[in-house]
Amino acid sequence: MSWDAVLFDCDGVLVDSEPISNRILTGMLNDLGLPLSAEDTMRHFVGRSMPMCMTIIEAKLGRPAPAAFTEQFHQRTVEAFERELELVPGIGAVLDWLPWPDCVASSGDHAKLRATLTKTGLYDRFHGRIFSAHDVSRGKPYPDLFLYTAERMGAAPARCGVVEDSVLGVQAGLAAGMRVFGYTGTVGAGALQEAGAHETFDEMSALPGLLQRHQPAP
Numbered sequence: 001m002s003w004d005a006v007l008f009d010c011d012g013v014l015v016d017s018e019p020i021s022n023r024i025l026t027g028m029l030n031d032l033g034l035p036l037s038a039e040d041t042m043r044h045f046v047g048r049s050m051p052m053c054m055t056i057i058e059a060k061l062g063r064p065a066p067a068a069f070t071e072q073f074h075q076r077t078v079e080a081f082e083r084e085l086e087l088v089p090g091i092g093a094v095l096d097w098l099p100w101p102d103c104v105a106s107s108g109d110h111a112k113l114r115a116t117l118t119k120t121g122l123y124d125r126f127h128g129r130i131f132s133a134h135d136v137s138r139g140k141p142y143p144d145l146f147l148y149t150a151e152r153m154g155a156a157p158a159r160c161g162v163v164e165d166s167v168l169g170v171q172a173g174l175a176a177g178m179r180v181f182g183y184t185g186t187v188g189a190g191a192l193q194e195a196g197a198h199e200t201f202d203e204m205s206a207l208p209g210l211l212q213r214h215q216p217a218p
Contacts, residue, residue: 002215003100004155007146010106012165012186015116016088018046021077028073034060046186047166049107049139078115087120088185090204097208103129105149107139140168143176159216170195181210
């Protein structure tokens with residue numbers, strides 16, 4: 001009994017970036033005249049690729065966003081990450097323990113992934129096994145990223161475990177035919193359970209036991 005691969009989302013699962021990027025995005029949207037709260041921003045955008053976020057933002061604005069919006073958001077988040085970004089508590093011990101092949105499968109683009117994983121000391125560990133929604137035509141909640149990742153890892157989707165913290169990520173993992181473990185650090189257990197997560201957990205220290213318990217049959 002073993003997993004072919006364990007797929008980790010990045011933001012909110014490996015690195016504690018969601019509160020930082022959400023704070024910056026909320027402020028920038030307020031400056032554009034969208035009166036969204038931090039909770040609104042979390043609900044609308046967590047787990048989505050930046051192109052998908054921009055589609056939603058422009059629909060809410062009723063006009064195109066400023067041409068430099070994405071670049072400014074990226075620059076501000078990079079600067080904030082340099083000052084503030086840390087690993088999600090407990091994830092280092094999980095990665096040290098993990099006995100199966102693992103990888104990153106994230107909605108972030110490769111530049112962001114390189115920046116955040118380098119800052120937190122994980123880039124070299126995952127080098128060559130970092131996959132982005134920008135590698136495929138459709139991001140989460142579609143299964144494309146996870147299926148592409150499984151193919152690149154030489155893994156059968158049904159023998160892959162996904163660790164996610166967003167509703168869209170849970171939906172994508174299920175659509176790919178994978179078993180999904182929902183970390184409640186970002187949106188809470190109720191939303192992840194409603195999305196269909198097989199198990200939810202509040203502390204990273206619980207993840208090894210869940211992965212062992214739910215290993216696919218030979």
